[in-house]
Each structure stands twice: as C-alpha cells, then as structure tokens.
Amino acid sequence: MTDIDQTGDTPRSAVPTPKTGKSSPTIYDIAELAGVNPSTVSRALSKPGRVSPKTAQKIMVAAEQLNYQVNVFARALPTGRTQTIGLIVSDITNPAFFDVIRGAEAAASARDYTLMLAESTESADLELTAARRMLATVDGLILASPRLSDEEIASLAAKKPVVVINRTVDGVPSVIADSDSGVSDAVRHLADMGHTEISYVAGPERSWMSARRWESIKARCDWHGITAAVVASSQPTVDGGRRTAATVRAGTATAVICYNDLMAIGLMRELQAAGLAIPQDLSIMGFDNIFGSDFTTPPLSTIKSPLSELGAAALQRVLDAVDHADAAPTLPALPTELVLRGSTGRVKGS
DSSP states (O other): EEEEHHHSEEEESSSOOOOOOOSSHHHHHHHHHHHHHHHHHHHHOOOOOGSSSHHHHHHHHHHHHOOOOOOHHHHHHHOOSSEEEEEHHHHHTHHHHHHHHHHHHHHHHHTTTEEEEEEEETTHHHHHHHHHHHHHHOSSEEEEEESSSSHHHHHHHHHOEEEEOOOTTTBBBBOOEEHHHHHHHHHHHHHHHOOOOOEEEOOTTHHHHHHHHHHHHHHHHHTOOOOEEEOOOOOOHHHHHHHTTHHHHHHHHOOEEESHHHHHHHHHHHHHHOOOTTTOEEEEEEEETTTTTTTTSSOOOEEOOOHHHHHHHHHHHHHHHHOOOOOBBBBBOOOOOOETTTTTOOOOOO
C-alpha cells in the first residue's frame, strides 16, 4: 500500500519513519516498522525458519533500518543459550594460535555462534580465572593447550561443555595433533643426513603436548639408533629459544628439534650471532609451521601441525556437546607432516 504526498502525485512508502533517539531499538520498534506482531519478530530473530520468507525479509529490513543489535543475554533468558563459545589460548602472541582461532571462528560463524577469546599468558591461575568467568556467559568452552591440571579441567567440564585442544583428560572431549606422523619423517630425514645425536628443546613443564612430542622423538631416535636428550627451556617464545643457545652449543648434538617454531627461530638467531652457520654447523627444526617460519635465513624446517583444523574440530565438538549429540570423547588425532626447508642438512664432514 502507498500514500500520496502533498503534491498529489508522488507515492511514498506507508512504512513509518524509524524512530530516532538515544535509546536502543527493541523488537516492538521492529514490529511497528514492519507491521507485524512482536512475537513474530521474536521468532524471526531467534528461529528464522518458523516464519515465512516474505515476513522474515520484512523484519530483517526493518531491523537493519533501526540498526537493531541482538542482545545475546536477553535472548538467553528463554532458551538458556547465548550463542557464544569461549576460547582460551595460552599465548595470543604465538602465531600458532592464529590459525587455531581462525579455524574456530569460521566454524562458529557457520553455526551462527560468536567466539569469545581470552588469553592466559602461560599462567594456570589466570587460565582458571578466565575459564570460570567465561563459563558464566558462554554455552561452551574450548581450552587450547591448557596449563590447568586434569582435576581443574574436569571440574570446569562438569559445569558446561568443555573441549580441549592438544591435551587429553579422562571424560573430557579433546582434539589433538598426532606428533608421531611428522616426527617419524623428521627423524628419518635427520638420520639420512648422518645425524647420530639429537637434542629436543622442550616446551613448558606443564605442557602436555611438549611431553608427547618428546616421547615421539625419543621413540623414533631409539628406532634409528640415534642418541636423544632434552634441553630445558624457560619460555616457549623466541627469547626462550635464545636462552637455550649456550646449552645447545655446549652439547655434542648435531641437530636440534624445538618444541615450537618460535623457539627454533630464537635459537637459530642466537647461534648465528655467535658465529655458527646453519645448517652447516648445526641443523635446527621447529614445530607447527607458523606464519613467518619461512622468513628466516635459512628458512626453517618444521613439523607442520593442523592448526586451523584443530580449531574447527574443537568448535564442532563443543557444539555437539551443547546440542547433546552423541559423539566419542576423543576424535581421531589429526596428522602432522614434515616441511623441509634450509635449516637442516647433512652433518659436516659426512
């Protein structure tokens, strides 16, 4: 229907002009603008399939005109859900988590969920505090490489659905990367290059994945008759890698596999600053294949982790739990793979 303006010949829409003012628009404002009942607006915004496409389109146009923003907490009152999932990472500055976050965000968006992000800065205490606060407002929680104890994680999972990335906890769903597949190829490559002694620069003491990577490395080295030893570190960062350089140089290993790429980059820089040539004097390999790992000189050889896939799988798994879908507590491990670049080579003189 149209009205005629004062000139008598120009039609204008019968839909009323949107209200102005400082207060936020409500579903009642949308209903008035779209010419429908408020209950119809509520159904269209929460469950679009329950109204006709024509009516839904009118409501969406009206909502856009009013710049209406959904209040997830108000929407949660009748449903018990906020359509949000929390994700806690141990170090937001570590590029390894970029792809985890991106994968989880893409999966959340596909299911009409919003991802809330927090960081623990490698602190179990901060991680627990963030997790408890998040659980009050999200429908489920993802813990990426958590530093919490098994008991603390189980306690959180007893309150709301929780999924863990790169960690296993009895009774709590998890998604992990299979270190064995990439490590097997990495150690075989180093053995073929004549290396008979390898050091592993470990990650944080409370890192479950660091321990698993060492187990894989040790098992494969034993198979090839290679001596393997652990070098402790202070932090899983570039600076943490730099601080292990003196210990690595004092040892007799001709190749080093680091817990992650950041540490490998730090170790490489420090050894090069001390006059060592990579890989002529020492072969160095990282883990994860983060963005920028090929920007070093020489480019860093690494064991690629399926970071984006881990984030997406964890998001899907936690939503399955939110929806009470039946699923195995632990999904099959996602494979890792060797990426060879210039930081590993043949032993000098071999």
